[in-house]
Amino acid sequence: MNSHEDFNDLFLPERIDEQITYLASIRDAQRKGISGAPTVAALQNIYKDDEGILERAWARIIEADSQPPRETMTIVPIDQNQGAGTMQESEIFAGGTISPERTRYGQPAKRIRHRVWSVLGLVAAVTIVLVNIFAWGSLRQTHQNAPNNKISGNKVTPIPMGKQLCSFSGLAQGLYVSWSAQGKLAISSPGDLEIINASNCVPILTYRQTVENAPHTMLTFRGLDASWSPDGQRLVVAGAGASILDAKTGKVLLRYYPGNNMWYGVHSTEVYTSAWSPDGKYIASIVDTDVYHLHAERLSVQIWDASSGKLIRTLVTGLWNGVYDTLAWSPDGRYIAVGEARTGGDPFHQINSIYADTVYIWKASSGQLVVRFNPLTINSHQVKIDAHLPPNEQIAWSPDSKFLATASQDVVQGWDIMTGKELYSFNAKRTVPGITSLTWSPDGRYLAMAGYLNVRLWNVHTRKFGYTYVIGNNMIVTGVSWSPNSTMLATMEQNVIDHNASATLRIWGTA
């Protein structure tokens, strides 16, 4: 056995090449007994593995590049000092950000078929647009009468549980979905936001993030996490900074940057997710004030004014840079809750051996921290925590703001906010594996949980699972949103195997 000092001087500068060559030649079975051999073998395996990935990835890149470009490839360079005042939107979008169809990588055999389909698709698209224009007038007439009642009117026509009302498959990649009080849906794919009429799944408006509407911003190439203002008139769209959009025109009313850090003339900040105060005056956001700072604990929670874009206060800094962190403003407006999950610990020895989830609740008016707790450590099931899973802490308020539901590592828990007591908890590893979304129905009856296998409705009153929506083969649900009257659910599904298959938005009944 070596002493610990040996660890500092085994590899010698003067003999390093020979040592590596010798240690690399040692066979598997003998490695354990020879100092340095396991490390050299591990490094060889890591780099061999990586070289394989690099070769395959390169082959795919040039394969994708050999396909005919669908849009102009020339763009005007960004003026570092002036932003991009003179650029045409289409040019910027073509070069600067990513249009969904250009991210697809076709297989060689599919390429010719693709060209034929492109032409056919164009003809079909023009036809559909024309038909829609003609149909639109009459549809609008019709919807003013009956079907709108299903969505936003006072009369509620129940749609049977699981029955599909309509669907939309226009996005190449679908990520978020959010239902407005006005019966509209905002759905998003990287760099692109689509507003859809929820009663018939017909698109109304498209918003694309460009250098023009997001100046001094590195176009994010990221799904635009959008959330409706309570009155359904505006949308807050997260990206490199946040934008407030007029939902009718798609115009940017305001931009908010969470910090002043700039990198090469663009903001090096990100807004990950945002929530409106119920009165529509303020927005709370989880933000990254310096994307290029590699330290992991760099997220903050900020409250800002939705009409002036001014920072009101920072609730917390130093949150773990977990991409699953969630934020929710209580429906009564009094509290802001954030779910944080972190992995790691000692960066050298114990990495990935720690998994901790934390829920914070602040008083919105004063910014005072009301409570901070770790749901998984309190759970009565003593679930074995898997530190290798990506950090994920989902939270959802009950409509009366008295309870908070949390989900992390597939453990779903309910909390009484006044007493801090756990009301219920169950392990959903077998029933809804891989929960990535937890949403409370506005009538308080159900918790909708989406995982990689299904979407399940859990009845909060009976504490039993109700309806199960089984996702198709190779599909995943990337977003879930309730209709304001709780009679319908919108789900965004995406094929994870076939990159050419488009994402599908479905609206189905829950009555």
Next chain:
Amino acid sequence: MHQSRHPVSTEESPVAVLYQRHAHLLLAYIRPRVSSKEDAEDLLVEVFLIAMRSEVPLRLSESEQLTWLRHVAHNKIIDRYRHIGRLPAFSSLDEVAETLFADDELTPESQALRNGDYAQLRNYLASLPQFHQEVLWLRFAKGLSTKEIARRLAKSDNAIRMLLSRTLNRLRSLYELHQEGEQTHE
């Protein structure tokens, strides 16, 4: 635009040069942050397709290019994790069902297997200064001697020897000390 299948020659397109310079470093950044090598490959492709269709990287210095690529990768990882993150590398519902009914005890092990045994080492490698990463890559992926590495990176042979031996001693203490400690306790 003519491009060879191997990103080895410098007389190629800008994206080939970009790939040759940064792909391995970007992969080192991506790999510990995703759960499978397939995910890492997908992300690498996505990031370089964006780079290929953007003028931005051409106007940046070498180190700025890597920072830019990391930012794009960072955003792509967020999208993937937020929505797809916990999806295991299954291809069909049947396979998922099989796992659902498998013994709970197996889950962490199979997860570890999927991540590879080197998650910790990869994390450390990704946290090393860029120059250290270059040296290790040239030694272990490209099989170059310290002399050749020195020539390539315009440093003295001595400096490369020092750096490589120090880095390897450190890596060994991280990778082997922990294991030996466990054996001593048994």
